[in-house]
Amino acid sequence: MTMEWVSGYGLQLIFGAVTTLSVALVALVVGTVLGISLGTAKIYGAKPLRYSAEAYTAVVRGVPDLIVIYLIYFGGTVALTKLTGEYVDINGFAAGVAALAFIFAAYAGDIFRGAIGQVPRGQTEAAHALGLSRRAAFFRIILPQAWRLALPGFGNLAIILIKQTSLISVIGLEELLRTSSVISGATRQPFLVYFVAAILYLIITSVVSWGFRNAGIRSNRGFA
Amino acid sequence: MSVRAMESGSSEGGTVVMSAVTKRFGSFAALKGIGLSVDRGEKIVICGPSGSGKSTLIRCINRIEKHDGGSIVVEGCLLDHRLTNIEKVRREVGMVFQSFNLFPHMTVLANCMLAPMLVRGLKAAEAEEVAISYLRRVRIADQAAKYPSQLSGGQQQRVAIARAMCMKPKIMLLDEPTSALDPEMVKEVLNTMIELAGDGMTMICVTHEMGFARQVADRVIFMDDGTIVEEGTPEQFFRQPKTQRARDFLSQVLH
Amino acid sequence: MLDFSIMADALPKLLKGAGMTGRLSILILLLGMMLAVPLAYARNAKSVWLHGPASIYILVIRGIPSLLQVFIVYYGLGQFGFVRNSVLWPIFRDPFWCVIIALGLNSAAYTAEIVAGALRQVPKGLVEAAQALGLSWLQTQRKVTIPLAVRAALPAYENEIILTIKATSLASTITLLDLTGAARLEVSNTFAPYEVFLTAGAIYFSITTSLSWLLRRLEVRLSADHRNEERSVKEFQPVLPGVPDH
Numbered sequence: 001m002t003m004e005w006v007s008g009y010g011l012q013l014i015f016g017a018v019t020t021l022s023v024a025l026v027a028l029v030v031g032t033v034l035g036i037s038l039g040t041a042k043i044y045g046a047k048p049l050r051y052s053a054e055a056y057t058a059v060v061r062g063v064p065d066l067i068v069i070y071l072i073y074f075g076g077t078v079a080l081t082k083l084t085g086e087y088v089d090i091n092g093f094a095a096g097v098a099a100l101a102f103i104f105a106a107y108a109g110d111i112f113r114g115a116i117g118q119v120p121r122g123q124t125e126a127a128h129a130l131g132l133s134r135r136a137a138f139f140r141i142i143l144p145q146a147w148r149l150a151l152p153g154f155g156n157l158a159i160i161l162i163k164q165t166s167l168i169s170v171i172g173l174e175e176l177l178r179t180s181s182v183i184s185g186a187t188r189q190p191f192l193v194y195f196v197a198a199i200l201y202l203i204i205t206s207v208v209s210w211g212f213r214n215a216g217i218r219s220n221r222g223f224a
Numbered sequence: 225m226s227v228r229a230m231e232s233g234s235s236e237g238g239t240v241v242m243s244a245v246t247k248r249f250g251s252f253a254a255l256k257g258i259g260l261s262v263d264r265g266e267k268i269v270i271c272g273p274s275g276s277g278k279s280t281l282i283r284c285i286n287r288i289e290k291h292d293g294g295s296i297v298v299e300g301c302l303l304d305h306r307l308t309n310i311e312k313v314r315r316e317v318g319m320v321f322q323s324f325n326l327f328p329h330m331t332v333l334a335n336c337m338l339a340p341m342l343v344r345g346l347k348a349a350e351a352e353e354v355a356i357s358y359l360r361r362v363r364i365a366d367q368a369a370k371y372p373s374q375l376s377g378g379q380q381q382r383v384a385i386a387r388a389m390c391m392k393p394k395i396m397l398l399d400e401p402t403s404a405l406d407p408e409m410v411k412e413v414l415n416t417m418i419e420l421a422g423d424g425m426t427m428i429c430v431t432h433e434m435g436f437a438r439q440v441a442d443r444v445i446f447m448d449d450g451t452i453v454e455e456g457t458p459e460q461f462f463r464q465p466k467t468q469r470a471r472d473f474l475s476q477v478l479h
Numbered sequence: 480m481l482d483f484s485i486m487a488d489a490l491p492k493l494l495k496g497a498g499m500t501g502r503l504s505i506l507i508l509l510l511g512m513m514l515a516v517p518l519a520y521a522r523n524a525k526s527v528w529l530h531g532p533a534s535i536y537i538l539v540i541r542g543i544p545s546l547l548q549v550f551i552v553y554y555g556l557g558q559f560g561f562v563r564n565s566v567l568w569p570i571f572r573d574p575f576w577c578v579i580i581a582l583g584l585n586s587a588a589y590t591a592e593i594v595a596g597a598l599r600q601v602p603k604g605l606v607e608a609a610q611a612l613g614l615s616w617l618q619t620q621r622k623v624t625i626p627l628a629v630r631a632a633l634p635a636y637e638n639e640i641i642l643t644i645k646a647t648s649l650a651s652t653i654t655l656l657d658l659t660g661a662a663r664l665e666v667s668n669t670f671a672p673y674e675v676f677l678t679a680g681a682i683y684f685s686i687t688t689s690l691s692w693l694l695r696r697l698e699v700r701l702s703a704d705h706r707n708e709e710r711s712v713k714e715f716q717p718v719l720p721g722v723p724d725h
Binding site for chain 3: 068195201
Binding site for chain 1: 283286287288311314315317318319321323325326327328329338339342343387388391397
């Protein structure tokens with residue numbers, strides 16, 4: 001029993017945790033890029049763009065994450081099947097990353113929008129007065145300062161994202177929760193298995209939130 | 225036309241030419257038909273009560289503020305919606321703000337190197353050399369590695385002047401550069417500005433520092449209610465203001 | 480394109496699911512609030528024996544996915560003989576009550592954080608003034624602290640309500656036919672995911688949007704005295720998502 005845990009199930013859980021982290025990391029990167037675009041569109045965009053960005057956020061905020069995941073997974077399957085003419089089973093990893101990134105972006109967009117809005121106007125003016133292009137002013141002056149203001153909210157979102165990866169288990173991706181369910185079926189010790197999984201999640205989220213707090217302290221240099 | 229302007233040989237009518245410039249903020253008319261021509265090398269001090277439109281006026285010169293009507297020509301470039309013209313003008317026009325607006329996430333040195341590298345295309349080493357030389361001139365080179373928040377207000381404003389100078393602008397705009405400073409720091413910044421004026425650069429400065437105006441200005445412009453009410457040499461303006469509004473204003477600032 | 484007849488067929492079944500979603504949400508929020516208030520007072524207490532356990536509880540709940548919490552209650556507890564033999568077994572065997580317990584305990588942690596923060600926001604000077612007037616601790620709480628804290632907590636609690644409604648969709652993973660569960664069942668019958676999930680999404684969206692509109696109006700009415708400044712602040716600082724997940 002102990003040997004089994006160390007050699008087999010324990011290792012499986014670790015693999016599950018690695019998958020969880022991979023999904024979260026890829027979704028984080030994609031979602032951040034989307035989120036910055038969304039936030040930028042909401043501030044600087046022309047009216048149609050701005051309204052579409054607002055509508056997007058409102059819809060994602062108003063609908064459970066599971067519905068978004070199902071829509072992308074099953075919807076994607078149907079679309080691809082129609083497109084190619086034969087049954088295509090969509091990749092759970094890809095569907096999961098896409099769904100989580102879309103959800104992440106909706107919230108991250110508002111965090112970035114708020115942070116960009118908090119950077120004093122004089123900063124943009126000074127950048128323009130020095131002759132910097134709009135692009136350079138945004139990427140060199142506004143974004144680095146907004147980033148610092150967005151970091152705490154962004155850290156919260158990253159923790160939430162890690163927990164949300166558990167929802168991907170419903171479409172069959174063998175991440176930490178799904179792996180735990182499989183093992184608890186085999187061992188008939190669901191409480192024990194889920195308890196171990198909970199500790200793994202707790203370790204991951206604690207380390208990540210500690211990391212973000214440290215990053216926050218470091219990014220505050222220059223801001224007495 | 226001032227003596228210096230004649231020496232520099234400009235005959236095309238001025239480095240900044242504004243005619244019939246208007247600007248509204250909603251229902252408030254900030255500028256009501258401004259006409260102003262500034263010669264190369266001229267030092268102009270703009271004063272007037274708050275809300276008179278003086279800041280708006282100089283912010284229009286590098287299009288930090290968009291004017292609604294009339295025309296502004298800077299260094300032969302018509303300022304309109306065209307981005308290329310705006311960028312051209314901004315390369316030649318430096319600006320110092322009331323609230324410094326140093327970039328808080330960059331060191332003093334990086335603040336000064338940024339625009340020469342990005343806009344003028346200087347290499348890091350060249351930009352650093354330029355930055356250090358101007359920081360030395362404003363006597364703050366020893367603080368180059370610090371962040372703006374570690375400096376006093378007066379030091380920050382001197383850095384801001386150095387940062388603008390690093391672009392070697394032909395025209396310098398100063399928007400109330402001393403009014404956000406504690407009284408004991410005003411002097412160090414004024415001295416830096418006086419030195420700057422000695423370089424022969426065109427300067428347009430919004431300020432209530434009448435001592436500075438007397439010592440440096442070729443022309444004093446008095447604004448009220450979005451218009452230029454009166455202009456003249458400091459001598460004329462301080463000795464015999466022509467309008468009652470100017471007299472009222474002077475009695476308040478000079479007390 | 481979309482087949483509207485499928486949507487029309489699905490609608491009554493989905494609405495029935497929405498009823499289940501509503502019942503779950505109300506019971507979860509009630510349980511959460513009941514536990515959150517003592518938890519919040521414990522969190523703010525000076526004694527380590529009070530704020531220590533409360534802080535750890537909140538930290539643990541917030542550190543693990545709520546779906547895992549649902550699984551622990553529904554699948555996990557049944558592993559123990561003493562649970563299966565206890566009088567409570569009918570409750571722990573029933574997915575409906577398991578979801579309410581799991582998500583209620585979860586909501587309690589988030590709500591406690593909101594309440595504790597709101598209690599801390601009440602200016603110390605006001606409490607001291609009340610005590611100087613001779614009010615007892617309980618009277619001070621009732622007349623000064625709680626009314627002020629309720630106002631401070633409202634915006635965040637509105638968010639919590641919306642999040643709880645969305646979180647009830649997890650019930651579908653343990654066989655309950657809430658709105659999401661009903662949608663899944665309907666998809667497996669029709670294999671028309673777009674039509675069914677979009678309809679379900681639209682129902683969720685109308686519930687959450689109209690509810691948050693109503694709550695916003697309630698909030699404005701409750702804080703009528705200083706609402707102008709609050710509104711203007713809100714406009715310039717878009718509401719950040721506190722805790723969008725459960």
